[in-house]
Amino acid sequence: MTQAPNIEYEMPKAYESGKVEQKWYQFWLDKGYFKPEIDPEKKPFVIIMPPPNVTGELHVGHALTATLEDIMTRWHRMKGEPALWLPGVDHAGIAAQVVVEQLLAKEGLDRHQLGREKFLERMRQWAEECRHTIAEQHQRLGASCDWSRERFTLDEGPSRAVRTAFVRLYQKGLIYRGERIINWCPRCATALSDLEVEHKDIQGHLYYVRYHLAEDDQGFITVATTRPETILGDTAVAVNPEDDRFKAMVGKKVILPVVNREIPIVADEAVDPGFGTGAVKITPAHDPVDFEVAQRHGLQLVNILNPDATMNENAGPYLGLDRFACRKAIVSDLEKEGLLIKIEPYSHSVGHCQRCQTMIEPLASKQWFVNMSPLAKPAIDAATDGRITIIPERFTKVYLNWMENIRDWCISRQLWWGHRIPVWYCQDCGELTVTVDDAKACSRCGSNNIEQDPDVLDTWFSSALWTHSTLGWPDDTEELRYFYPTSVMETGYDILFFWVARMIMMGLEDTGDIPFHTVYLHGLIRDERGEKMSKIRGNVLNPIDTLERYGTDAMRFALSTGTSPGNDIKLTVSRLEAGRNFANKLWNATRFIIRSIGSADADMKIQWHLLPVEDRWILSRLSRTVLSVTGLMEDFQFGEAQRQIHDFLWGEFCDWYIEIAKIRLQSAGEAVSPIPVLVHVLETSLRLLHPYMPFVTEELWQNLKRHLSSEWQTTDSIMIATYPEASKAAIDPEAERIVEPLVEIIRSIRNARAQYKVESTRWIEAQIYAGSLASQLKQYTKTIEVLSRAKPVTLLDSRLENAEGKNVLVLVLKDSEVVIPMESMVDLAAEKKRLQAEIEQSQAEITRLEVRLKSRDFLTKAPKAVVDKEKDKLVSRKDKLARLKQQLNRFN
RNA sequence: GGGCAGUUAGCUCAGUUGGUUAGAGCACUCGGUUCACAUCCGAGAGGUCAAGGGUUCGAGUCCCCUACUGCCCACCA
Numbered sequence: 001m002t003q004a005p006n007i008e009y010e011m012p013k014a015y016e017s018g019k020v021e022q023k024w025y026q027f028w029l030d031k032g033y034f035k036p037e038i039d040p041e042k043k044p045f046v047i048i049m050p051p052p053n054v055t056g057e058l059h060v061g062h063a064l065t066a067t068l069e070d071i072m073t074r075w076h077r078m079k080g081e082p083a084l085w086l087p088g089v090d091h092a093g094i095a096a097q098v099v100v101e102q103l104l105a106k107e108g109l110d111r112h113q114l115g116r117e118k119f120l121e122r123m124r125q126w127a128e129e130c131r132h133t134i135a136e137q138h139q140r141l142g143a144s145c146d147w148s149r150e151r152f153t154l155d156e157g158p159s160r161a162v163r164t165a166f167v168r169l170y171q172k173g174l175i176y177r178g179e180r181i182i183n184w185c186p187r188c189a190t191a192l193s194d195l196e197v198e199h200k201d202i203q204g205h206l207y208y209v210r211y212h213l214a215e216d217d218q219g220f221i222t223v224a225t226t227r228p229e230t231i232l233g234d235t236a237v238a239v240n241p242e243d244d245r246f247k248a249m250v251g252k253k254v255i256l257p258v259v260n261r262e263i264p265i266v267a268d269e270a271v272d273p274g275f276g277t278g279a280v281k282i283t284p285a286h287d288p289v290d291f292e293v294a295q296r297h298g299l300q301l302v303n304i305l306n307p308d309a310t311m312n313e314n315a316g317p318y319l320g321l322d323r324f325a326c327r328k329a330i331v332s333d334l335e336k337e338g339l340l341i342k343i344e345p346y347s348h349s350v351g352h353c354q355r356c357q358t359m360i361e362p363l364a365s366k367q368w369f370v371n372m373s374p375l376a377k378p379a380i381d382a383a384t385d386g387r388i389t390i391i392p393e394r395f396t397k398v399y400l401n402w403m404e405n406i407r408d409w410c411i412s413r414q415l416w417w418g419h420r421i422p423v424w425y426c427q428d429c430g431e432l433t434v435t436v437d438d439a440k441a442c443s444r445c446g447s448n449n450i451e452q453d454p455d456v457l458d459t460w461f462s463s464a465l466w467t468h469s470t471l472g473w474p475d476d477t478e479e480l481r482y483f484y485p486t487s488v489m490e491t492g493y494d495i496l497f498f499w500v501a502r503m504i505m506m507g508l509e510d511t512g513d514i515p516f517h518t519v520y521l522h523g524l525i526r527d528e529r530g531e532k533m534s535k536i537r538g539n540v541l542n543p544i545d546t547l548e549r550y551g552t553d554a555m556r557f558a559l560s561t562g563t564s565p566g567n568d569i570k571l572t573v574s575r576l577e578a579g580r581n582f583a584n585k586l587w588n589a590t591r592f593i594i595r596s597i598g599s600a601d602a603d604m605k606i607q608w609h610l611l612p613v614e615d616r617w618i619l620s621r622l623s624r625t626v627l628s629v630t631g632l633m634e635d636f637q638f639g640e641a642q643r644q645i646h647d648f649l650w651g652e653f654c655d656w657y658i659e660i661a662k663i664r665l666q667s668a669g670e671a672v673s674p675i676p677v678l679v680h681v682l683e684t685s686l687r688l689l690h691p692y693m694p695f696v697t698e699e700l701w702q703n704l705k706r707h708l709s710s711e712w713q714t715t716d717s718i719m720i721a722t723y724p725e726a727s728k729a730a731i732d733p734e735a736e737r738i739v740e741p742l743v744e745i746i747r748s749i750r751n752a753r754a755q756y757k758v759e760s761t762r763w764i765e766a767q768i769y770a771g772s773l774a775s776q777l778k779q780y781t782k783t784i785e786v787l788s789r790a791k792p793v794t795l796l797d798s799r800l801e802n803a804e805g806k807n808v809l810v811l812v813l814k815d816s817e818v819v820i821p822m823e824s825m826v827d828l829a830a831e832k833k834r835l836q837a838e839i840e841q842s843q844a845e846i847t848r849l850e851v852r853l854k855s856r857d858f859l860t861k862a863p864k865a866v867v868d869k870e871k872d873k874l875v876s877r878k879d880k881l882a883r884l885k886q887q888l889n890r891f892n
Numbered sequence: 893g894g895g896c897a898g899u900u901a902g903c904u905c906a907g908u909u910g911g912u913u914a915g916a917g918c919a920c921u922c923g924g925u926u927c928a929c930a931u932c933c934g935a936g937a938g939g940u941c942a943a944g945g946g947u948u949c950g951a952g953u954c955c956c957c958u959a960c961u962g963c964c965c966a967c968c969a
Contacts (some may be wrong), residue, residue, distance in 0.1 A: 181967090199966085206969085225969060238969095272968055280969050289967045348968090362967090394896065398964070401895070405965085493964095528904090530962095562906050562916070566897085568962095570904060574918040581917095581931045592928030635908075643906065643916070651916095658928080747935085753923090754935040760924055789926095845913070857949040866911055866950090873912065 018140070021552050021695045025139050033719055035146045036082035038482050045076035045083045046486040048467050048516075049145060050499070051153065053092035054130035055099050058137045059533065060525045060559075060571060061492060063543035066141045067556045068522055069490050071638055073144055074691035076487075078723035084483055085144060086470055088151035089131045093459030094188055094196075094355050097417040100126050116416050123417045127152070137544060142552055142694045144719065149479075151470045153462045154419070161469030162462045163422045163436045165510055170423075170434045174371045175411075177432075181288040182410050184363040185353040186309030186323075190414040191367050193458060194407060195498055197351040197360050206346035207331065208277065210339045211237060214253035214262050221246070221254055221265065222341055224276030226348055227286075228334065229327040231256065232315045233304040234263055236282040238293055241267035243278055257339045258330060259316055266297045285364040301364050307414075309361055323361070368412040368421060368455070375505040376406045382504060382514050390519040391636050392566040395493060402497050411458045418456030426450050464502035467515035474510070486516045493521040493566055520636055523568040525559075530570055541571065553693035554579030560692060561646065563639040582646055583696045586689075589654050590700040593678045596665055597707045604708055606676045612664075613776065614783075615677045616735035618657040621648060622681050627726035629688060642692045649685055656743065657681070663786050679708065684724045694719065738776045741816055742783070745770075748811045748818050749788035756809075756822065766790040767819040769799045777816075790820070799883075810890075812838070812883045814876065828891055835888045842881045849874040 028034065036044060047069050052062050069085060077083035097111075100123055104110060111119040131152060138145065151158055169175040182191040207228045213219035221237055234256050239246035246265070253262045263282075270289055271280050284294030285303040294301065304314045311318045311326050318326045334340040351360035380403050382388045383396055390396045412421060424433040426442035426449065433443040433450060442450050462469070467489070471480040485507075489500060500519055507515030526532055527539045547555045557579030563569050597604075611619075625648040632641035661674035683704060690697040701718040715721045749766055758764055766784070770777045774795055781793045799817060809826050811818040849870055852858050859867060 223969080227969085270967085270969095275968055283969095287967080287969075289969075292967085349966090398896070401965075497965095530904095562904095564906075564908095567905090572904065572918085574904075577931075578917050581929095584931045585929065588929035588932085590928080595928075632908095637908075640906070640908095647916075654928085655933090662928095751935060757923080760926090760934090841913085849912095852949075855949055859949080861949050862911075869912070 018548060018552075020699050021140065021142070024695055024698045025142065028144065028717065028719060029139075029147075031717065033077075033717065034085075034144050035148055036077075036084045038478060039082055040482070042080070042082055044483055044487075045073070045081045046483045047073060047085045047488050047490060048470055048486050049085060049087045050489075050491045050495075051088040051090035051151075051463070051466065052134050053090050053095050054127040054134075055092055055095050056130065057133055058543055060541045060543050060546070061533070062137075063141055063546075063555065064522055064525055064559045064569070065490065065492070066138055066143045067559045068520070068638065069488075070141070070143050070145075070556075070694070071560065071691040072488060072490070074694060074719060075633060075723060077144070077719065078687065078690065078721060080722065084146055084149070086149045086151070087135070087138060087143070087145040087147065088153070088466070088470060089127070089134055090463060091127060091153045091418060091459060093413060093415060093418045093456065094190065094192075095459075096123065096127065097415055098188065098355055100417075111416065119416055127154070140544060140547060140552060142556070144694070149470070153459070153466075157472065158462060158465070158469040159419055160436065161465045161473050161510075162419045162457065164474040165465055165506065166422055166457070166461075167434055167436050168510070169370060174374060175368060176371065177366065177368050179364055179366045180369065180408075180410070181286075181291045181362050182365050182367050183351060184305075184307075184361045184365065185356065185358055186307065186361060187356050187358040188353060188415070189307050191363075191365060191410055191412060192353065192360070193410050193460075195460075196354045198354050198357075199349045199351055201347055202350045203345065203347050204350070206276065206344045207334075208341040208343070209257060209281075209334055210341055211254040211257060211281075213249070214255050219249075221249060221279050222277045223279045223281040225281055226346060227327070228330050229311075229318075229323055230283040230286050230304070231281065231330060232259060232311070232318065232326075233283045233285050233302040234261075234281045235284055235294065235299045235302055236263050236297065237265045238268045238271050238280045238282050239265065239278060240271040240273045241269065243271075243273040245273075245278060257337065258333055264297075264299075266293070266299075268293045268296060286362055288362055291364060303364060305361060305363065367410050368423075368453075370409040370411055372406040372409055372505070375509055376403045378508045379403055379501065379504040382508060387514050388504065388517060388519065391521065392564075395496060395519075395521055395566065399496060399501060402501060409458075411461050412453075412455040413458055414454075415456050418459060419462055421453040421455050421457060423453040424450040425453065460498055460502060463499050464506040465510065467503055467507055468511050480511075484511065485514050488518045488520055489516040490520040490522065492524060494524060496521065518636070521566050523563070523566055526568050526570045528570065528572050546576065550576045550580045551583055551696070553583050553696045557582060557642070557646075557693060560638055561642045565636060582650065583693065585650055585654060586686075586693075586696060586700060589649075589658060590682060590704060592658065593675075593682055594703060594707055596675055596678065604676045604679050604712065606680055607672060610672050611677070612672060612779070613735045613738045614657060614660045615672075615674065616732045617739040618653060618677065618681055619730045620732035620735055621652050622684060623727055623730040626684070626688060626724045627728070627731075630724075630726055638692075642689075645685065645689050645692070649689075653681055653685065656739075659787060660783055663783055667782070679704070683712075687718060687721055688724050690718050690721075738773060741770065741773055741814065742777060742780055744813050745777075745816060745818055746784055746788045748813055749784070749790050749820065752809055752811060752818075752820055753789065756827075760789070763789055763791045765821050766793045767796050768793060768816060769796040769819070770816040773815060810887050812880060812887055814880060817883065832888065832891050835884060835891075839881065839884050839888065842877060842884060846874065846877050846881060849877065 049069060050065060052058060073083050073085040101111060114122065135147065135150070166175060183194065183197045185192055204226050206224050206226055208222055208224050209228065209231065210220045210222050223237060237254055239250065249265050250267045252265050254265060256263050270293055271278070282290045282293050282299065284290045284299055285301040302314050304311055305323065306312045309323045311321045311323070313319055315326065318329060321329060331340065352358065353360060380400060383390065383399055390399060422435060424439040426433065426445060426447055428447040428449050429442060429445040431442050431444040433439040439450060441448050467486055468480065468484055471477065471484050473480055489503070491500065503515050507513070524532060531539060533540045543555065554576055558571060558575040559569065625644055629641045629644055661678055664671050664674050683701070686697045686701045698718050705712055745768060753764065768777070778795055781795065784793045785791045807822045807826055809820040809822050853870060853874060
């Protein structure tokens with residue numbers, strides 16, 4: 001058994017330095033708290049962590065993910081559920097390969113020089129380093145995930161899942177190989193899926209080019225294009241069949257400029273007669289629409305590009321030129337030949353590689369695709385019939401819209417880093433062998449002369465299987481049976497399509513069941529200026545630097561408090577400071593309470609029947625807070641939940657209860673000690689807060705426990721203590737009705753002091769008329785004295801109808817009045833002004849209430865409780881108004 | 893071209909079944925070396941909840957419309 005670490009009573013600085021954090025993390029780890037037990041009697045809570053890419057270190061976005069997932073996991077664990085949070089990392093295909101290629105470039109190497117095997121070895125080393133760094137960083141964030149189940153997408157298990165899924169889809173006819181227009185990144189030298197292309201508006205040009213008719217020197221047709229270099233790949237000109245201008249030309253041939261090839265004029269619906277000249281050049285190998293036109297008309301495909309986007313042999317004289325150089329050259333040649341009619345500035349959207357920002361070339365190429373529509377249908381149903389809930393709800397529409405318009409997914413990548421496509425081509429008979437285990441021979445002719453497809457799969461293909469591949473699928477494991485479907489998928493809304501949608505499709509396809517019940521989408525982290533963080537902008541915040549500076553809990557506070565799902569978060573210094581200050585406040589409050597315990601007797605039993613009003617009040621407020629926080633958490637409103645814990649602890653417990661309790665502690669003797677309540681509220685609040693701020697709560701909780709008797713020693717750690725349960729029994733409206741005016745009285749005296757600039761060291765007298773509350777407030781005269789620095793405070797039996805003298809200040813409150821004899825003259829003018837303002841305000845409110853209460857509709861249609869409330873309010877406001885007026889009369 | 897969000901105090905943002913006088917942090921003003929805390933304490937100022945219309949007894953909250961900002965999706969050469 002691991003012993004709880006020996007706790008030196010350190011100041012917050014020690015906590016900020018990270019020592020406390022590391023101490024506790026190690027403690028939890030040693031205790032094995034992160035690993036849930038499989039208990040068939042209990043329903044588990046499961047989150048599979050979105051695996052960070054092995055491209056370097058974590059950024060604040062990951063810290064947000066980790067924070068939210070840790071909050072949920074810790075909360076459910078404290079509720080006694082077997083809570084599994086399964087961590088992992090993603091090999092990240094292109095993204096990681098790009099990083100390592102850059103590292104190689106610094107050494108003057110490229111991957112082709114190394115060769116596939118050596119390069120992959122290098123990649124594996126790199127991935128292993130990253131995995132290490134990432135795990136370490138997660139630990140610093142306090143992530144309570146089960147490291148014994150950590151997975152990497154290229155691990156044996158997940159890899160077998162990938163192959164199995166591929167083979168099954170292939171056998172069902174849902175994976176096919178074919179020549180289609182794909183997005184080609186010339187820099188990465190690979191095909192990309194549509195999602196991996198970012199469209200940006202580019203200020204370009206529209207070139208109008210004349211194509212002469214073949215049999216008629218005079219006749220011509222003019223086309224408009226943004227990419228004149230693709231003329232080299234034209235195999236037709238198309239016009240709309242309904243376009244009278246060109247009807248006569250359809251079927252004739254034109255001479256392709258520059259290359260002087262004859263190509264036909266065809267009629268096709270796809271052409272918009274209103275755009276450009278109404279005639280379109282058709283480049284089937286380099287444009288998706290043209291590709292389809294070509295299919296319909298049986299046109300030839302002419303590919304004019306090499307993989308690196310230089311011109312190939314089909315470009316004739318332009319062979320070897322870069323695509324942009326070629327464009328210039330062609331434009332200049334067209335001009336020379338008088339075929340360029342005009343150039344117009346034109347803004348259009350151009351695809352760029354998501355990873356390297358290189359301009360994409362649409363290219364006809366033979367690739368592997370997944371036919372998505374059959375997979376989308378069950379995924380649509382799951383979100384429509386309520387089996388899967390997306391938070392915030394608005395993303396359901398976005399999800400459905402994408403699903404309903406889904407297009408086939410190009411999954412092959414011409415990379416080395418990733419899951420190799422499990423397909424072998426027979427060099428003898430040409431048959432494809434598609435198997436999970438490495439093929440040794442052709443499945444048809446048995447030849448050993450087979451070669452595996454050199455390509456790898458899109459990294460998102462393995463991600464799509466993550467929820468089940470991490471739990472053992474395709475095997476029927478105990479883990480899979482127990483933990484699947486998982487509970488929550490928590491991630492950023494930016495990967496809804498990339499990942500979440502595909503996981504739902506593949507989860508349903510592979511297991512027949514949804515992968516998770518709830519999708520929680522968080523917002524993106526932005527910098528102080530509201531800009532998205534990116535390496536290119538150089539505004540990326542390293543979460544480790546941040547937590548070293550402010551403390552992990554402060555950062556978690558900054559990331560989760562006062563935020564809401566799906567909305568972006570601006571991470572500012574002041575947010576971080578607020579978190580740090582809150583941790584510090586807790587530290588100090590706990591220190592105070594621990595010191596108080598030391599000087600009192602050790603019995604912390606609350607004597608419920610003897611409790612004074614303020615004890616009942618704070619216990620009531622605690623109950624309400626627990627009730628509300630629990631409800632909010634069940635509703636995934638973590639930001640609001642934490643804000644309420646913060647406000648309760650700081651604004652009520654520290655500001656009022658502790659301050660009042662101090663007075664009791666100082667006047668030794670007859671009174672009931674506040675210490676049991678102090679301890680109870682603190683201890684409960686720490687548990688309530690623990691999911692959010694795990695380190696400071698553990699440190700303080702452990703410290704507190706050391707001063708308590710054995711019956712408090714329920715668990716070895718706060719993280720496995722039970723989560724507070726709301727007790728409605730402790731809600732005490734009567735106590736609240738007394739403490740509220742008490743607070744109001746104290747505030748009003750403090751206010752008067754400030755207004756009249758009474759020196760802080762000077763005491764003033766106060767007399768209070770509290771009507772029906774007098775008897776309960778009687779025992780609080782000392783409290784009022786100490787907290788408002790007024791002495792003596794006396795309670796009046798009756799109102800001072802007309803307080804005598806001009807140097808008496810009368811404060812009219814809701815149900816009470818405070819009379820303060822002033823040493824010097826009261827500023828009459830100022831007082832009159834203040835009273836008049838109050839009267840006006842009061843009068844306005846009364847008018848509003850009266851109007852409302854005269855309305856028959858209101859009286860009959862509003863709920864009775866609301867009506868009664870308004871009636872009571874009117875009575876009390878009228879009373880206050882009358883008293884205000886009397887005070888004003890004093891001055892007249 | 894579609895779709896979605898945001899617009900609340902000087903700044904950053906909360907405010908989820910419509911129900912008192914709309915909140916917090918930071919910033920600001922004034923006052924504080926009281927033994928938990930100056931990473932603090934006390935007091936204060938600051939908002940026609942973007943504009944307009946509607947539904948309702950009652951709207952920051954629901955509906956319509958407008959403006960501005962941002963995002964997503966989309967094969968107009």
